Each structure stands twice: as structure tokens, then as C-alpha cells.
Amino acid sequence: MNDSISRRLFLRGSVATATALIAGACASSNVYALSTNSEKLGLHYGPKLGIAKLDSNENPYGPSKAALEQMALASxxxxxxxxxxxxxxxxxxxxxxxxxxxxxxxxxxxxxxxxxxxxxxxxxxxxxxxxxxxxxxxxxxxxxxxxxxxxxxxxxxxxxxxxxxxxxxxxxxxxxxxxxxxxxxxxxxxxxxxxxxxxxxxxxxxxxxxxxxxxxxxxxxxxxxxxxxxxxxxxxxxxxxxxxxxxxxxxxxxxxxxxxxxxxxxxxxxxxxxxxxxxxxxxxxxxNDEAFLKMSKSKIIEGREMVNDAVKSNGLYALPSQTSFVFVDLGQGNADIFRERMAQQNVLIRGIYQDYKNWSRVSMGLLEDVQKYVDALPRALEETLRST
Ligand SMILES: Cc1ncc(COP(=O)(O)O)c(C=O)c1O
Structure with a gap:
């Protein structure tokens, strides 16, 4: 979205324009398209570009197209x-x-x-x-x-x-x-x-x-x-x-x-x-948007399988999850250090909970972001084990 479109959008408050733009951004599945202007201002609605945000169990495949349209009308x-x-x-x-x-x-x-x-x-x-x-x-x-x-x-x-x-x-x-x-x-x-x-x-x-x-x-x-x-x-x-x-x-x-x-x-x-x-x-x-819910769930399950495979191939263990996140046992690894090492590779996850020092939680997200976790895992784990 360029500057003049965005000015028109906000100054005139045209619902039709807003709806069309939002729906368009959604349809092209470019979730970042609408944030270009705010990014320029240093304001981030959602994660910064390039960051895999896998720390809060959000579903970045939402909002659905129908939700975006209705939000524009309601706004x-x-x-x-x-x-x-x-x-x-x-x-x-x-x-x-x-x-x-x-x-x-x-x-x-x-x-x-x-x-x-x-x-x-x-x-x-x-x-x-x-x-x-x-x-x-x-x-x-x-x-x-x-x-x-x-x-x-x-x-x-x-x-x-x-x-x-x-x-x-x-x-x-x-x-x-x-x-x-x-x-x-x-x-x-x-x-x-x-x-x-x-x-x-x-x-x-x-x-x-x-x-x-x-x-x-x-x-x-x-x-x-x-x-x-x-x-x-x-x-x-x-x-x-x-x-x-x-x-x-x-x-x-x-x-x-x-x-x-x-x-x-x-x-x-x-x-x-x-x-x-x-x-x-x-x-x-x-x-009641069953199509959207089904799509979201399938992405979560696909992400979970990617994480579970990566966990296994790196010699780790994860608890059986029925959610949009996975709790991974890092063995000797400290979960706070692991979180830091992951963050250095632009992947945000959670650190230690209470005294569960070796347990690390990762949320599902956009599949490309889950892939970043999978790719970052071997190095982050190795560095964690070395410094734990
Ligand atoms: C188990 C559980 N309950 C409730 C919440 C609160 O979420 P919200 O206030 O966004 O509905 C969370 C948020 O992560 C959660 O994990």
C-alpha cells in the first residue's frame, strides 16, 4: 500500500476502500502488506519483518478474510x-x-x-x-x-x-x-x-x-x-x-x-x-467459519509434525501436544540459554518455566517460520549444550 492510498484510506474513512484493501491483502496472503507504513514509523503490529515469532501461541493465519472485512466495517x-x-x-x-x-x-x-x-x-x-x-x-x-x-x-x-x-x-x-x-x-x-x-x-x-x-x-x-x-x-x-x-x-x-x-x-x-x-x-x-478453522488447524498440525520430526532428529524428546505449541525437553540444555541462541537466529520462543529448567516451549506459526525454528535448532542446541 503506498502513502497516498493509505492517506485516502484513513482520511476519508472509506469503508469500501478499507474493506477492499484489507481483503486484497488477505487474499494475496501477504500479511505484511498492510504494515508497510507503520513499519516505516517504527511501529509494529505483530512481529518485525524477518522475525519468526513462536513465543505466544498466536495463529498468524488469522484473521480470516471474513473477519477482516467485518472489522473494517465495524471500525x-x-x-x-x-x-x-x-x-x-x-x-x-x-x-x-x-x-x-x-x-x-x-x-x-x-x-x-x-x-x-x-x-x-x-x-x-x-x-x-x-x-x-x-x-x-x-x-x-x-x-x-x-x-x-x-x-x-x-x-x-x-x-x-x-x-x-x-x-x-x-x-x-x-x-x-x-x-x-x-x-x-x-x-x-x-x-x-x-x-x-x-x-x-x-x-x-x-x-x-x-x-x-x-x-x-x-x-x-x-x-x-x-x-x-x-x-x-x-x-x-x-x-x-x-x-x-x-x-x-x-x-x-x-x-x-x-x-x-x-x-x-x-x-x-x-x-x-x-x-x-x-x-x-x-x-x-x-x-462458524469452518473452512478457515479447518485450514488453520491443518497448518498447526503440519507445524507440529515439523517440530516433532526436528526434535527427534536432534536427539531430543517432546511431550505429546494437542495444542498449537510443543514442550521440548532439552536434556542437559538450559531453556533460557536456548531461547537466547534461538533469538540470535531471529526465532523467538519461550524460556524456563518455574524450575523446569530444561523445558522449552515453541509455538506453531507460519510454516516458513516453523521451518526457521527447524533450521536454527541444531546450532542453537549445540551452543546451548556447550554453555550450560
Ligand atoms: C491456557 C490459556 N488460557 C488463556 C489464555 C489467555 O488468552 P486470551 O486472553 O488472549 O484469551 C492463554 C494465552 O496464552 C492461554 O494459554
Whole structure:
């Protein structure tokens, strides 16, 4: 896009022009075409050119073409609060999950609802979780000076020990949180066992199941615990448009729970006021876009196979992943050093989690970026092992 086109686009605010340009950029699959001007200003929406960003489990094949078109339309109406699209998306989610709209609350990313649930729980007790899970929001009350996380002991295969988790529920626990599949391990907890656990545990405390990567699993419907919400258990399910839907920057997530729980938890949030018009438009356009979701999933699976092959051929081991990332055992290698060495080759991945010093998480991304990881791996590993 040249300067004069971009000026016209932004000065006149022509929806048709914006839509055509965005759709064109999307159709040519040149995801960088629109960022040329901002790059010149030193402003980067997404990764810098030449950087393989494989550190945040985003889906760079998104947003879908339909989402881009609807975002352009919705942006032009950005002067208005987004109450109607909020209700619309809620009703779509309700219909798909055979729930009432009262069972659903949206937030800015699922981080919103997960944080509200954590704050609500921290009013009365601790949040219980496995040793390793996506605990960013569970730590929110602790960061603010109240609330605590109670963790069960780690397991040798890094799976979630549901029996130990159940045994750890005592009077001090106000909520138990399970991420399924888990992050950063990528592993799926068996649906039948998790269902049994949720039923038992929810009679003692609130159960929060974070299903951010559910759509990436082989059998999303079977793996989701949403039926427990329909059955009225004391269970909250959190989901997001940030992962398979390719809308991490558009910030749309939601929870599904029995009505009374939705009311209790959303007291700590802002409901519709927290949402933006363009994000809702993108989510609405993507929610049932099966062709886009199928394409995205196939890219993730292809990337995972590339990483798993590379891991094996470099003599390493990775946990079985049902997500858009892979957790790699570097053996003697230190994951922070490995991350640095990868970054020197323009590949961004994650470093050490807690005391899991030799475990390294890599996200799937554009396949050419996954290929960069594969190409960079032997040298980065060798340098890491030499300096660990
Ligand atoms: C397991 C899990 N849950 C929730 C989130 C929050 O994502 P968002 O706020 O973008 O929905 C993430 C982000 O990486 C995640 O990995």
C-alpha cells in the first residue's frame, strides 16, 4: 500500500476502500502488506519483518478474510459502544452450546473472565492448580496483595494428577483451575477422567476449566466440559478467540457457567463495556467459519509434525501436544540459554518455566517460520549444550 492510498484510506474513512484493501491483502496472503507504513514509523503490529515469532501461541493465519472485512466495517462505526454485537455474539455462543445467553459473559480476551473468576474466588479462599498451568490470571489476586495459589506436586510425566488435585481440596480452597489441554505442556487430560473429577470436585468447590486450546484438539466436542454447565454443575468454562480463530490482538474471550455463577463472577468485570466493536465483529465473522478453522488447524498440525520430526532428529524428546505449541525437553540444555541462541537466529520462543529448567516451549506459526525454528535448532542446541 503506498502513502497516498493509505492517506485516502484513513482520511476519508472509506469503508469500501478499507474493506477492499484489507481483503486484497488477505487474499494475496501477504500479511505484511498492510504494515508497510507503520513499519516505516517504527511501529509494529505483530512481529518485525524477518522475525519468526513462536513465543505466544498466536495463529498468524488469522484473521480470516471474513473477519477482516467485518472489522473494517465495524471500525468505521467505532464511535459507538458495541452493545448490539455483544448480544449477537453471546446468542451465537449460546446457540452452539445449547445454553441460554444468561450462561455466557464475554471479556477482552479470556484473560478477562479468567481474572474475574480468580478475583471472585480470592474473596473466600485459595486457587488450587497443578504445579504447571497457565497461571497468569490466577496470580492476579496475589499480585494485588490478596489471594494465594496452592499447587500440587509435579508428576514425572508432567501430566495433571487429578486424584492429587482432588485430595488437595480443603476448606481453604475456593476454586480449582484446570487448563485442558494444559499450557505449557500441551498435553490433554482424558475427557472421561476430567468429567468425573469436575463432578466430584464441583460438589466441594468451584471448578474452572480453561479451554483456550480446545478447538485445536483432535476431538474438541468430546474434550470440552461444557455439558457440565448445561447440567448445572458448579463449573466455569473459559474459551477464547485468540488461538485457533487467529484473533489474539482483537481480544475476545468468554466464559460459560450456570447463571448464578456468571452473575457472581461478572460483578468483578465490566461486561459489554469491556468490549470493542472491531473485535466483536471479527469474532462473529469467525465463529462458524469452518473452512478457515479447518485450514488453520491443518497448518498447526503440519507445524507440529515439523517440530516433532526436528526434535527427534536432534536427539531430543517432546511431550505429546494437542495444542498449537510443543514442550521440548532439552536434556542437559538450559531453556533460557536456548531461547537466547534461538533469538540470535531471529526465532523467538519461550524460556524456563518455574524450575523446569530444561523445558522449552515453541509455538506453531507460519510454516516458513516453523521451518526457521527447524533450521536454527541444531546450532542453537549445540551452543546451548556447550554453555550450560
Ligand atoms: C491456557 C490459556 N488460557 C488463556 C489464555 C489467555 O488468552 P486470551 O486472553 O488472549 O484469551 C492463554 C494465552 O496464552 C492461554 O494459554
Amino acid at each position: 468505521a462505526k467505532g464511535a459507538y459502544y458495541a452493545s448490539e454485537p455483544y448480544r449477537y455474539l453471546v446468542s451465537m455462543i449460546a446457540e452452539k452450546n445449547s445454553l441460554s445467553p444468561k450462561n455466557i459473559s464475554l471479556s477482552s480476551g479470556s484473560s478477562g473472565v479468567l481474572t474475574y473468576a480468580a478475583i471472585a474466588a480470592s474473596q473466600t479462599g485459595k486457587i488450587l492448580g497443578p504445579d504447571l498451568f497457565w497461571d497468569t490470571t490466577a496470580r492476579a489476586p496475589e499480585r494485588a496483595g490478596g489471594g494465594k495459589i496452592k499447587r500440587i506436586a509435579k508428576t514425572s510425566d508432567l501430566s495433571i494428577d487429578l486424584d492429587a488435585l482432588y485430595a488437595a481440596i480443603d476448606d481453604d480452597v475456593a476454586m480449582v483451575q484446570v487448563t485442558n489441554p494444559n499450557n505449557p505442556t500441551g498435553m490433554l487430560t482424558d475427557a472421561r477422567k476430567l468429567r468425573e473429577f469436575c463432578i466430584k470436585a464441583s460438589k466441594k468447590t468451584l471448578v474452572l476449566v480453561d479451554e483456550a486450546y480446545n478447538e485445536v484438539t483432535d476431538m474438541p466436542a468430546e474434550n470440552s466440559m461444557v455439558s457440565l454447565v448445561r447440567e448445572g454443575y458448579n463449573v466455569v468454562i473459559a474459551k477464547t478467540f485468540s488461538k485457533l480463530y487467529g484473533l489474539a490482538g482483537m481480544r475476545v474471550g468468554y466464559m460459560m457457567a450456570p447463571e448464578a455463577l456468571v452473575e457472581q463472577i461478572t460483578r468483578f468485570g465490566l461486561g459489554g463495556y469491556a468490549m470493542n466493536q472491531a473485535g466483536l465483529a471479527a469474532a462473529i465473522a469467525s465463529y
